[in-house]
Amino acid sequence: MADQPDTTGDIARAVVAAACAAPSIHNTQPWRFRFDEDTRVFEVHSAPVHGLPRTDPDARAVHVSVGAALFNLRAAAVHFGREPVVRLLPDPETPDLLATVRLAGRPRAALTRRPDLYRAIWRRRTSRFPFTPEPVPAAVLAELAECAHQEGAELLRPGPAGRARLLGLTADAEHRNRNDPARRAESLLWIAGPDDRAGIPAYAAGTQDVGGRLPMREFVPGTGTGRPQVAYESEPQLLLLATRHDGRADWLRAGQALQHALLLLTLRGLRASLFHQAMEWPDLRARAAAALPHHCAPQMLLRVGHGPAGFPTPRRLPVPPVTRWRTLTPSVPEEAAV
Numbered sequence: 001m002a003d004q005p006d007t008t009g010d011i012a013r014a015v016v017a018a019a020c021a022a023p024s025i026h027n028t029q030p031w032r033f034r035f036d037e038d039t040r041v042f043e044v045h046s047a048p049v050h051g052l053p054r055t056d057p058d059a060r061a062v063h064v065s066v067g068a069a070l071f072n073l074r075a076a077a078v079h080f081g082r083e084p085v086v087r088l089l090p091d092p093e094t095p096d097l098l099a100t101v102r103l104a105g106r107p108r109a110a111l112t113r114r115p116d117l118y119r120a121i122w123r124r125r126t127s128r129f130p131f132t133p134e135p136v137p138a139a140v141l142a143e144l145a146e147c148a149h150q151e152g153a154e155l156l157r158p159g160p161a162g163r164a165r166l167l168g169l170t171a172d173a174e175h176r177n178r179n180d181p182a183r184r185a186e187s188l189l190w191i192a193g194p195d196d197r198a199g200i201p202a203y204a205a206g207t208q209d210v211g212g213r214l215p216m217r218e219f220v221p222g223t224g225t226g227r228p229q230v231a232y233e234s235e236p237q238l239l240l241l242a243t244r245h246d247g248r249a250d251w252l253r254a255g256q257a258l259q260h261a262l263l264l265l266t267l268r269g270l271r272a273s274l275f276h277q278a279m280e281w282p283d284l285r286a287r288a289a290a291a292l293p294h295h296c297a298p299q300m301l302l303r304v305g306h307g308p309a310g311f312p313t314p315r316r317l318p319v320p321p322v323t324r325w326r327t328l329t330p331s332v333p334e335e336a337a338v
């Protein structure tokens with residue numbers, strides 16, 4: 001049981017298991033980890049994702065996903081009493097090396113102020129269910145914005161006009177996705193069968209909004225009208241994650257900010273679902289950017305609220321051992337059991 005591991009190797013294994021619990025585009029889990037026991041340095045690599053050439057041609061969503069895993073890794077390091085010293089994109093000659101994290105001495109990071117984040121890693125799930133009309137407390141919205149800010153991103157709260165515009169752009173993107181055979185094929189590729197350890201199981205893919213207000217992503221092509229249609233909340237609480245610039249380091253910051261906010265809202269008993277569709281069409285993403293108060297790059301639309309927990313999704317465990325550390329079998333704590 002890895003909750004209180006003793007050796008550096010045990011800690012590293014537990015930390016990698018936590019990183020792998022992060023959300024990722026279509027649950028592709030596009031990350032790989034290496035760990036050097038002598039220097040206590042993790043290398044966080046992106047793994048090639050086959051099958052999303054149209055959805056994610058620049059690997060922006062891959063970077064956001066790896067950023068989310070990197071945040072988990074940091075939170076777990078703090079939980080196990082180590083300071084995570086992070087360098088983003090440390091080696092221009094190795095483009096798939098997205099970050100290094102050195103496990104230093106006693107943690108001093110700001111994350112020590114939120115020791116519960118580690119437990120939330122195992123409880124967080126994307127919830128595609130309808131939420132109740134109960135508003136998200138203003139204090140929690142402020143906390144979420146602070147989480148994103150700490151990671152170098154912004155979590156913006158659109159007003160009614162902004163909300164209508166963002167939902168409209170997402171609906172346009174969703175409409176295009178459904179009518180584009182190549183994108184439909186990409187989406188279908190990531191529907192997980194019962195034995196798959198990546199992708200989204202059909203049971204977790206969610207329902208459709210009978211009111212047509214919320215453009216829920218249709219993961220299984222052609223089932224938009226065939227899937228159960230239920231009434232979603234009429235005034236969804238949306239948040240737009242954005243960064244000041246739009247380079248690879250910003251995408252990694254966006255992913256860390258996303259995960260920091262998702263874990264915090266999990267701790268506060270809230271749920272979230274993600275609407276990434278408009279970010280996958282350059283013209284629609286540009287229109288979302290034009291709606292922002294100052295020049296910012298939109299990275300993700302979130303919907304937050306009170307509702308049922310999402311369904312569990314599989315993970316590739318053990319992570320393929322691409323490492324100097326011979327026994328990279330992440331030890332998954334009991335909290336992760338589903």
Ligand SMILES: Cc1cc2nc3c(=O)[nH]c(=O)nc-3n(C[C@H](O)[C@H](O)[C@H](O)COP(=O)(O)O)c2cc1C
Pocket residue numbers: 021022023024025026027061062064065068124125126127128199200217273274275276277310311312313
């Ligand atoms: C970059 C990125 C884009 C995503 N886009 C969507 C989306 O458009 N719609 C959706 O329902 N979920 C989206 N997700 C959530 C993933 O489908 C989800 O994280 C994955 O299936 C694993 O499930 P879990 O979050 O419950 O662990 C996205 C996640 C990431 C990191």
